[in-house]
Amino acid sequence: MSILVNKNTNVLVQGITGKEGSFHAQKCLEYGTKIVAGVTPFKGNTLFNDSVPVYNAIKEAKKERRIDATMIFVPAGFAAAGIIEAIEAEIPLIVCITEGIPVLDMLNVKAALNCSGSTMIGPNCPGIITADECKIGIMPGFIHKKGKVGVLSRSGTLTYEAVNQLTEGGLGETTCIGIGGDPIIGSPFITFLKMFENDPETKAVVMIGEIGGTAEEEASEFVKNNMKKPVIGFIAGKTAPAGKRMGHAGAIISGGKGTASEKLKTMEKNGIYIADNPSVIAETVNKALNE
């Protein structure tokens, strides 16, 4: 078991012929992901990698294939339209890797998502992976190994850091999700915490947050009220200055709100196990599991 994706997930890639899209679609295929179709405007009726049919639009692809999830590499200026296209096509899982989507575009996307049955991951994220089964994203596949920890994160490489430790320490992972580094994202931590709580194979969840917004505070309230499984938390940005955007569009302390100390305080109060630095994440998971 795992959440959202497994070896039977049929994946579509939007922007499959672009530089990023083709590179990562290739890597996903090598990992074993079932990519069944690609979409790029005006590239219909061609093949990607001599095997994956490319269509002009999702509508065409859907006539011929069952699609469970889409991975979006469409450039920032067109990405919101790509997401809406996927929502209209009723694709259950939408994973948007694209960075740099205007925030007002994302507000519209979010409003459309709320009226749909689709779940969205990202944008500005590494994607989702169920170890040894299905990789929809840009994360290095080899660091993942099937195990018992679910991972959620607003960051990319910092997630790999955590995953690497979990794998090397023998804990392994069920599913890992980068939820995205933008101020407005498809789904908050809570959406996935709920799924991990119901997944019998997941024994603990690592939640990696950062400065900006209040997503971690809300997630920790949820953990306190709804979860039996231990959640291990880390927050990046204790030394970040106020008012500066730390790489991710969403990582900013504004009007004195969204500081690391504020988040850690609330998380600790709500029973999250805190890892003081990224090097002790696996160690903290072990501690939590042995309690």
Added chain:
Amino acid sequence: MDIHEYQAKELLNKHRIKTLKSILCHSGEEAYEAFLKLPAPLAAVKAQVHAGGRGKGGGVKIAKSADDAKSIASKMIGMNLVTAQTGKEGKLVRKVLIEEGAEIVKEFYLSITVDRKNAGIAFVLSAEGGMEIEEVSKNNPEKILTVSINPLYGLKSYHILEMSLFLGIDKNLFGEFSKLINLLYGAFTLEDMSMLEINPLILTGSNEFIPLDAKIILDDNADFRHPFFKDLIDENEEEPLEVKAKSAGLNYIKLEGNVGCMVNGAGLAMATMDTIKEFGATPANFLDVGGTADSKRVETAFNILLADKNVKGIFVNIFGGIVKCDMVAEGVVAAAKNIGLKLPVVVRLEGTNADIAAKIIENSGMNFVSAESLADGAKKISKIVNG
């Protein structure tokens, strides 16, 4: 991106939002001429810098004559304005806005921001105009109203009614107020703003609502549909090293410490800074070299780190995912040799071929130390810079 008050007002004017008559000046002489051109007996001289809290710092003064305007402007231009938002080093004033005076009947606070929690567009209002809104929200949260607009439905008249009643606006002025709120919402969404703050919004003696000050932050991500955004950039207002890094495609933020950091990924870069601090040193910067981290990028990054004279040592922390660590290690060594790097460098490479990478680092003949983990690296570099 931040823009100046005068640019913000021009942007509002473009959307038919009236502001007071004003003229941008670069010298005392220009200020003298400007005062004579304005119709009012009084004028405000306002420093144009990217920072709030200008009034308290001496960046806003009233001139009663053209001579007065000249003398105030001459003193203001060239001064280092220190406000609560500039940090102790302050900001050099290069230009001032001379603005006609107005009869103020009432002052309000109004801002529009992206509401992260509700994924809406939020109006924040208070009848306590001119005050620091953070102060009001801390001490008198009941004096602030937040109205979140669902972008799918848009701004409706009942939203404006709620705002108007909360602010105690006379019902005869509802039409005027409503017009302003609609125009502001339009400007915010059409120009891809991520923040629009008007503090204060004034009601004048002639029953007009006018933004006396305006602060706008534009969403850089939307610059592809607003070609004029690039004309609004004032590089004088930004840290020179940050400008240089940006043009090289690097994400760099200068800080106060002495450990230069080079990391791939924003989250890992922040976590690296935090861990350095945990082991007793202070980071000199945030630097995300991005996913590729080839030798060319690493060289540019080294040059930017070295341009900061406070830097006493460098910590390179790369998680090689798609890129192989030995390639990164070779890039780091080549870049360091190329620029004749003398400072101590701690290198931590994790991921594919990390063991080969560690050997390349150890055998480089450079002043390099290799580290096994993020914490190990942070500990080593902290020990080195702390002597």
